[in-house]
Amino acid sequence: MNNVVQGLQLMPISYYISFCSILFVIGMIGVLIKRNALVIFMSIELMLNSINLLLAAFSVYHNDPAGQILVIFIMVVAAAEVAVGLSILVVTYRKNNSIDVNLLNQLKG
Amino acid sequence: MEKYIFFTLSGLAIFSAIMVLVSKRPVHSVLYLILCFFTIAGHYIMLNAQFLAVVHIIVYAGAIMVLFLFTLMLLNLNLANELRKSILARVTAVIAGGLLLVTLVAVLKGLDASGPIMANTQIGMTTNIGKVLFNEYMFPFEAASVLFLAAMVGAVMMVKKE
Amino acid sequence: MLTISLILLPLLASLILFLLKDKKGFHILALVASLAELVLGIVALFGFDKGAARNFPFDAMWIKSMGISFSFGMSGLSLLLVLLTVFLVPMIILTTFHRDNKYSSAFYGLILLMQSALVGVFTSSDGFLFYIFWEMALIPIYFICGLWGGENKIKITLKFFIYTMLGSLFMLTALIWLYIKTPAPHTFNIDTMVMVKLPLGEQFWVFLAFFLGFAIKIPVFPFHSWQPDTYTVAPAAGSMLLAGIMLKMGLYGILRFLIPSCSFTVIQFAPVVMIMAITGLLYGSVIAIKQKEIKRLIAYSSFAHVGLMTAALFALNVDALQGTIYQMISHGFNVVALFFIADIIQRRTNTLQINELGGIAKVAPRFAVFFMIVMLGSVALPLTNGFIGEFLMLVGMVQYSFYVAAIAGISIILGAVYMFWLYQRSMYGETKPVTAAFADLTSTEMWVAVPLIIIIIAMGVYPKPILEIAKPTVESILFSLKPLKEAIIPVL
């Protein structure tokens, strides 16, 4: 599997940029639109992934492994975040029997 | 030839991302998201970042999505009554998204997009990643493990019923 | 070395008093401590030689990197103000010695703490230290007024606190600006800070910041709204401290910082400040005429006197400054005496409304004589301390410009109007039921009244020694102005 892409030509970086931006924006719109906490989480995951992809692309592009290392760490953080996020979701569900985000408005100015 | 692969993968990813938002039932959106993750893994492979691709599939598609499904099924959230935000909220969200997209692209366009280099860069390979990970980034790696521990304890504590 | 002990003694005493927690006899301890301080003050007076610019110097490096030194030293002016503080505080403490005295040991602790802060302000020769003592003086008076004050004391004391704090912040900015402008190894030493030659633009802003800080403290016309309320709400001892010594800090600040550092802008803006001060003077006197309540009337009259002092300060000639310094001291004694009288009236008739009083002279002749002499002092009748200050100030202002002095002179008439009106309504006329049982001065009160009378008359008859001490400081302050002054000051 080591050089399956032996002869492949790398796409110019601007493609990756636009693609990842689109993905990121879709994720963000998902967060803004959805009222269902679960889907919001998923959109956040999507946003994170688009960032990871772009990072990987830049890392390959600048021939510097740091990018990919960072992706790994982002994945770590994402995993931890999902774990805690879902448990919060479970608790809110238990409290007001729904995971509608609009109900969580007690912290008012 | 690579162009076609890239575009199909991108198209598929965007389609599935949109479907995640549009789909009525949460289960569908989870499945579409998993599909999207696979396309992203494809991209990794294109970039010859093989270690990342594998880890990506295991961590995201495997672990996180399973967690989502698990929560979904456990709390029986798979109910159809789609909670709708007001039209105004959604329109502003889309406009905001669009604006952000435009600005992101405009900002990043300024980069010196030098020409493509040969695909077979080796940095993505597992051995290389491993070497770097355990040399310069030893401390963050250990910190990450502590982070995981904290997250696990947190998750358990939060959900435990007295 | 003496200055340090002058500051530490009351500090120590106040700490002891705080810890005493109302055990028996704390009054006596407070009195003894303030008397000891008085003795120290007198020692300083005799040890003082007019020649040296800085007497009893004490220097110790404090924060080396910032160039802040823990240094003290007394000029003629600061000696006089320290003496004023040292003389007044024992009297203020004595005024609280009466049967129904509800003050706790913390009250006396606060007074002594304030005394040490005030002495600190007058003697510190380091800008940073000056600011610390300046703020330190504010805290005890806040608690004194806040805890033992009259009705809605919290609101008024808070307003006073924030207002003065705002002022001192401006002052701090100016201090820091000067600090930065001092030559390379920046130092907070006042004499070097003041020597800095600021370009005109900067000098204006530094002037504005300093003036705002001091104007709020003194107070000068537009910034006086805190003063009448605070003086009325504060307990007797509180208003004595406030009016007697605290407002001198503002005037001292002007003399010590404002005039030497931004001398050109001071000369340039002297007319503006004079107009403000004189409006305040007339404004305060006119309002005082119709006041219904004694303490508020005294507050406005003190505001008017202070207006005249600030105006004279900006006349920038030897007579005016000598007069202001002298008036600072005599006003200190007069205002403390007036508040003491108001306190006596309040304690005996528990009302301060003037129209409820009447015919006290018949029942308490000794009190009437004491009130008469104090009133004459504050109305500046010749052979009382008020006259010397007023005369010298007006002479100085005439040298600056005749018309300003003429307008300021009107205050003498207005002063006589409201003071005699107050005296007549409270002392003469029919004895009302309220004032029928007005007991004459008790022995403890005599211990305060007699020294005050002696001081008022003595300062009126023989002012030479005090003026001699003040002269070198005045000369040194005006020395730096001499070249600038020829070009600008309009005469007559």
Add this chain to the structure above:
Amino acid sequence: MNTLAALVPILPLLSFLVIGLNFRRLPKPVTSILACGSVLVSFIFSVVLFFHIKGGNPTVNVTLFEWIPAAATSLGFSFVVDPLSSLMLLIVTGVGFLIHVYSIGYMHDDEGFNRFFSYMNLFVFSMLVLVLGSNYLMMFIGWEGVGLCSYLLIGFWFKNQAYNNAAKKAFIMNRIGDLGFLLGMFILYVQFGSLDYQTVFAKASLLESGNLILTIATMLLFVGAIGKSAQIPLFTWLPDAMAGPTPVSALIHAATMVTAGVYMVARSHALYILAPATMMVIAVIGITTALFAATIAIFQNDIKKVLAYSTVSQLGYMFVGLGMGAFTGAMFHLTTHAFFKALLFLAAGSVIHAMGGEQDIRKMGGLKKALPITWLVFLAGTIAISGIPPFSGFFSKDEILLHAYEQNKVIWVLGILGSLMTAFYMFRLFYLTFAGMFRGTDKQKQHLHESPKSMTIPLIILAVLAVAGGLLNIPAVFGGSSSLNTFLSPIFGSGVEPVGEVSYGTEILLMSIAVIGSLAMIGFAWFRFVKTATIPVTDGIKRPALSNLLYHKYYIDEIYQFLIEKPVLWLSDIMHLFDVYVIDKTVNFVGNATVWLGKQSGFLQTGNIGFYLIAMVLSIVAFLVFGLMI
């Protein structure tokens, strides 16, 4: 000789302190001996000083100590005794002593006896300081000290609020005058760098006549004199000052204090000569006050008020003399006036004493039999004041009129008119009180008794002085040596004495006009009040317009009330409201504004998560766009 000069003012001060400090315990006889004794000793010293000066010795200068070290010079606490001040010394201590003796009897049954004498001694001390002071600052000390004592003594019976108001009014009006005096003093200080008479006069003489600064300074000093000597416009306090006990009115408001203004102008004659404009102003104000007060006096019904207005008018005459440059004439009139006016006041006092406090002349009449001595001395005083020869009033007033005649005919005519009116209202007063039928109540009738010895002796001495006062300065026309002139000449030096120019003939003619006029007026008064025994109308009944106006003193008090007091009080209210509502409110507004601002920004925290997210996204977009912009 110096210690003597220093002792003269110190003695009354000492006796003031002794009496003042333990006025509760001192028995009455001790206080009276102490008080009168101190004034008597001062009088003796003054006489000694007088002969010392008369003997041709130079002035006596005493500097007690250096008072205020001002920048230009150091102002000393020093006395000077020269002919002018020694004359005043004699008057103050002499007449003062007599009045002190008189008031022992008068105040005998008043419980504030000790307090009264302590104030009187303080007054004598301040007056002596005023007269003896060798610089304007010393004069100012006396000036204000005298004002304070007049406040204390007018408001002596402080139970009655009306008396207190009168006292306060007197003090404040004096204070207005003092402000003028102070400002004049400042100009002299700034201009000549010192306040000592010698240095100031020496430097002033270098300046040319009519010099602006000098005119302003002299004008301001004259404002001080107006305040103190109750000239227009600051004269309304004197009639109200009659609220004090009668010896007070005699001492302060007839003999000594009110003459301070005249003394001041006489003392600084060197300045006034160089300011002809001020001299004219003094003359004009003097003559108007003289006439103005005389007209009011005609219709007054209170015995002391009539005398008060006559004092104001006689002071007017003195100022006319000063205005005309007849400094010796003015001082001479001052001296004679002190004698007969003190006499008249004390006599009125004994009448009031006899009538049990009644002061309204409409309720008196026919007291000749009951009070023979008072009648006699009152008659002597009235004749003296009306200017009938050989009494003292004639000589002094005539000298002033003579100078007036030479300088300005109009003023002379007005002067004659004034002296006619003086004769009329004085004799009107005399006839109403002593002639005709007794109009008082029966109780008063029994109570009528001649005053005790201690009161009548001073009256007799004063009467003798009033009669013989003229000998002091008999003009050349009667072969007199005008001794006062020669005595005061070292002070007034060349002075302005153009006597020679008017021939003896015209001088005699002028005098005769004045005398005949006065006699005619006396006859008219006799006819009106004795022959037809008309009694002035009681208050209730409507009076003809003119006399009503005059009776109510041209409504001057009401006008002042309206013009000055009301606006000041109104202004005070406005200022107070302004202070409370504008300045206080702005400061509170600043405080509240910050609180309000805090509240407003609260609406951002809606609690709706979606809103937060959008806000975040928009702000990121804004940042990026902003980044692009730069």
